[in-house]
Amino acid sequence: MSMDADDRSLLEDLLAGEHRALARVISKIENRAPGYRDLVSELYAHTGNADVIGITGSPGAGKSTLVDKLAETYRDRGETVGVIAIDPSSPFTGGAVLGDRIRMASTVGDMDVFVRSMSARGTLGGLSTATADAVKAMDAFGKDKIIIETVGAGQNEIDIVRTADTVAVLVPPGSGDDIQTLKAGILEIGDVFVVNKADRDGADRTVQELRDMVQLGDESGFDGGGGHHSQEIIDAHDDWDGESADADETDEGWTPPIVETVAIHGTGVDAFIDELAAHRHYLVDSGEHAEQVRTRYAEEIRTLLREDVHTMLEDELAAAGGIDDLAEAVRQGETDPYSIATDVLEPVEACLENLETDTRE
Amino acid sequence: MSSEQEAESIRCLVAKVGLDGHDRGAHVIARAFRDAGFEVIYSGLHKAPDEIVQAAVQEDVDVLGISILSGAHDTLVPKIMDGLEEYGAAEDTLVLAGGVIPEEDRDELREQGVAAIFGPGTSVEETIEFVRENAPQR
Numbered sequence: 001m002s003m004d005a006d007d008r009s010l011l012e013d014l015l016a017g018e019h020r021a022l023a024r025v026i027s028k029i030e031n032r033a034p035g036y037r038d039l040v041s042e043l044y045a046h047t048g049n050a051d052v053i054g055i056t057g058s059p060g061a062g063k064s065t066l067v068d069k070l071a072e073t074y075r076d077r078g079e080t081v082g083v084i085a086i087d088p089s090s091p092f093t094g095g096a097v098l099g100d101r102i103r104m105a106s107t108v109g110d111m112d113v114f115v116r117s118m119s120a121r122g123t124l125g126g127l128s129t130a131t132a133d134a135v136k137a138m139d140a141f142g143k144d145k146i147i148i149e150t151v152g153a154g155q156n157e158i159d160i161v162r163t164a165d166t167v168a169v170l171v172p173p174g175s176g177d178d179i180q181t182l183k184a185g186i187l188e189i190g191d192v193f194v195v196n197k198a199d200r201d202g203a204d205r206t207v208q209e210l211r212d213m214v215q216l217g218d219e220s221g222f223d224g225g226g227g228h229h230s231q232e233i234i235d236a237h238d239d240w241d242g243e244s245a246d247a248d249e250t251d252e253g254w255t256p257p258i259v260e261t262v263a264i265h266g267t268g269v270d271a272f273i274d275e276l277a278a279h280r281h282y283l284v285d286s287g288e289h290a291e292q293v294r295t296r297y298a299e300e301i302r303t304l305l306r307e308d309v310h311t312m313l314e315d316e317l318a319a320a321g322g323i324d325d326l327a328e329a330v331r332q333g334e335t336d337p338y339s340i341a342t343d344v345l346e347p348v349e350a351c352l353e354n355l356e357t358d359t360r361e
Numbered sequence: 362m363s364s365e366q367e368a369e370s371i372r373c374l375v376a377k378v379g380l381d382g383h384d385r386g387a388h389v390i391a392r393a394f395r396d397a398g399f400e401v402i403y404s405g406l407h408k409a410p411d412e413i414v415q416a417a418v419q420e421d422v423d424v425l426g427i428s429i430l431s432g433a434h435d436t437l438v439p440k441i442m443d444g445l446e447e448y449g450a451a452e453d454t455l456v457l458a459g460g461v462i463p464e465e466d467r468d469e470l471r472e473q474g475v476a477a478i479f480g481p482g483t484s485v486e487e488t489i490e491f492v493r494e495n496a497p498q499r
Binding site: 019020023024026027030031089090093094095096097098099101102105108109111114115116117119121 | 369370372391392394395396397398399400401402403404405408409411412415416418419420421448449450499
């Protein structure tokens with residue numbers, strides 16, 4: 001791939017650790033500015049050293065505050081941190097107020113915590129692509145830990161957290177009913193559960209509910225069989241504690257631990273960091289990390305191809321006089337969307353067939 | 362194509378520097394900018410110039426709007442401008458000042474690189490229009 005001279009020097013500045021260059025590269029990524037792809041493709045060679053942590057949970061769960069304390073603690077341990085904080089944007093104007101930065105107060109003035117706010121602009125998986133590419137930029141820059149803080153629970157979040165090696169799901173106390181409704185999603189994406197605001201009423205109950213959930217998920221998932229606790233055994237052991245599963249973790253897969261924090265006071269943050277590190281070790285030791293990275297790259301390739309094909313087809317449609325006429329033709333009853341799709345794709349298919357013949361020769 | 366339009370967005374940092382504890386105006390501006398389709402990062406109250414510079418650089422904002430009611434603009438604004446300069450961000454950041462800034466102080470702020478000063482009574486539309494016309498093209 002080729003880059004123009006400006007982008008080349010931008011890349012060099014980023015690799016040299018210039019904050020302004022990192023900021024500028026992320027803007028290019030977000031804007032899909034001309035040349036951004038070549039830039040990102042050059043970044044890959046410099047990535048792979050950062051731990052990427054996703055933090056998600058319902059609005060008001062205390063994500064920003066916890067991220068702040070997390071960043072502060074990592075800094076105290078001598079590690080550099082990148083934070084990508086995602087906030088919603090208006091579906092009408094595209095505008096957004098990105099407010100997470102306000103809560104990152106512990107680390108202001110320390111440039112080695114690089115906080116970047118992103119809005120959910122664009123469509124078609126654009127946010128997750130932009131987030132993944134911004135992670136690449138921070139990784140290449142040399143950040144040790146990269147924290148992605150998502151908007152809240154939802155389908156978009158699941159896409160974004162796939163960019164992370166370890167996903168922490170925050171559950172505020174007293175959200176029992178929410179847990180029930182979110183069960184499937186949370187169980188699937190959470191590697192570590194955090195009951196934040198653990199000093200509030202109902203925290204114990206929430207922890208217990210999560211424990212029950214994790215245990216049930218553990219039972220139904222993975223390869224089944226030996227070593228799993230049956231519901232009867234769990235019921236018989238009121239004092240059952242997630243930690244006890246530690247010994248046979250590597251055999252059984254990962255059992256998400258449940259951590260209690262009071263982020264605003266920094267309580268439990270060290271324990272949380274320990275669990276994040278434990279998950280990281282598990283990923284590497286079990287070989288799951290390699291698998292995870294492969295899956296991620298596969299998704300990236302697919303997404304890029306989808307976007308490219310989409311753009312080509314949009315151009316094709318525009319060249320053919322725009323989609324409005326076609327839509328009008330459908331409205332008039334002259335044709336239907338399926339026939340149009342077939343017609344538009346026919347030359348593409350023909351091309352692909354030729355291509356296949358060519359590569360076979 | 363519409364997806365390209367969505368991709369471009371003017372990014373603004375609305376900043377409160379120093380000791381003044383009144384940010385109603387900053388909130389109004391932040392919201393109006395949002396409704397105009399800008400991406401707004403609000404700094405929160407009581408920020409030091411360093412913190413504002415850090416945010417402006419990391420967020421790579423096109424526009425930095427500083428709201429000051431305390432009268433400390435003479436000391437705070439130059440510190441911010443120096444910080445932006447240090448990171449090579451002064452040149453292509455549109456810096457605006459708003460709040461209570463006496464007429465006699467304005468020329469000096471302009472000399473320091475503040476592109477426009479919006480005092481009490483400025484309409485929000487006027488400010489948005491100015492940003493649209495003057496936001497740096499990168």
